[in-house]
Amino acid sequence: MTGRKIGILALQGDFAKHEAMLKSLHVDTLLVKKAKELDACDGLVIPGGESTTLTKLMRLYGMYEPIREFSLTRPIMGTCAGMIMLASQVDDERITPLQLIDISVKRNAYGRQIDSFISEVKLPFLANDSPFRAIFIRAPQITAVGSDVEILLELDKKPVMVRNRNILALAFHPELTDDSRIHRYFLENFSA
């Protein structure tokens, strides 16, 4: 873990929460706003935020190809809007996803803010499976997964956390909790 630098896409969203979480794990971080800043990073986090805004700013600042290229050799984690951006398909033409993990995603699948919720879940892929407080905020839903995608966690029989070789995608927000297990899982199980 030490010596690696994790970039956090900082165009919009709760990037500061991811930064704080990674710093608490003594990980070097870099807030990424320009493509060339990716060169210094060994991994990338795409935070929660608004996926329409992320689409707009990633397009304007030429982030799509550089992030796709980055993903060939380095891991990426996306939470909520970050997951939407990583998906292969999104139910909304306003979004241009990166298509780095073979999942279909539905935006705002649970409704409006009044329907946001917290659910205590078990993390079966970890040795320590004490309950994790999964925070879902105007959350997206994974409606289909491809054959090379592993489902790590389900809620009400729907996948909410998935991975492939080097991409980790979650519908909820571990960065809003004090529980660092999911960030550690990313750091320890995803490498070049």
Next chain:
Amino acid sequence: MEKERFETNVGLAEMLKGGVIMDVTTPEQAKIAEEAGAVAVMALERIPAEIRKAGGVARMADPVIIQKIQKVVSIPVMAKCRIGHFAEAQILQQMGVDFIDESEVLTPADETNHINKHAFKVPFVCGCRNLGEALRRIGEGAAMIRTKGEAGSGNIVEAVRHMRQVMREIRELTISGEDELMAIAKKMGAPYEWVKKTAELGKLPVPNFAAGGVATPADAALMMQLGAESVFVGSGIFMSTDPKPRAHAIVQAVAHYDDPEILLRISSGLGEAMPGIEMKDLPPEQRLQERGW
């Protein structure tokens, strides 16, 4: 409001960080805002500059206007209710708005009390001019704070004053001894627990956005550099001569607030900003920021 609800509500405010929340009055404007990259829209019957011109009592918008806007955009939709008018807030919650702004831009309904926001599921944002006011609103359950500035003025001076005031008071808290905090809480008229929490964190316990007078990309960048975590733009976009490019530019200015090279490029050739009002031409009784207690 139970603890979990407060957590998801502050969580939504976290997601809006580094973004621009734009005032809109029609579905067409809402679409322009979303396309420009706004993180949320504030659905209104009139924008603050028009409210100022019209005079009289300004109330919650007609639900039909808000519903039309909810239909066309996928980003969060906010709406304003009058200070202390919890029945308007109940109606807005029933409509499923994503955030309620208990706003000094509308005519206050209660000259003593703000809404008990703990009684609601939907999150609230409230304005402040200083830390005491911010912490009173958080004590009442607000999940987001914005500086008031002077809405509809097109003049950034009051937003700067309020942001500097809040940030200075937070800095002062961080160098105060724990045994001084009760006296400070008493002096600023703020709940002790939240004063203590702010001193520990060295920042507001909920996201701290800027509002009231932002008219240019440079105004937005200024507020971000002063410590705002996002920016509300009320009249500044749709009162300008060419709203679309200005909306695009302000979104980029917030994302790249500390990059003068980008700020220069996006500030160029935007047409005329909204006409502004000098504060000396605005007597205290016409200042919206004076509303709220």
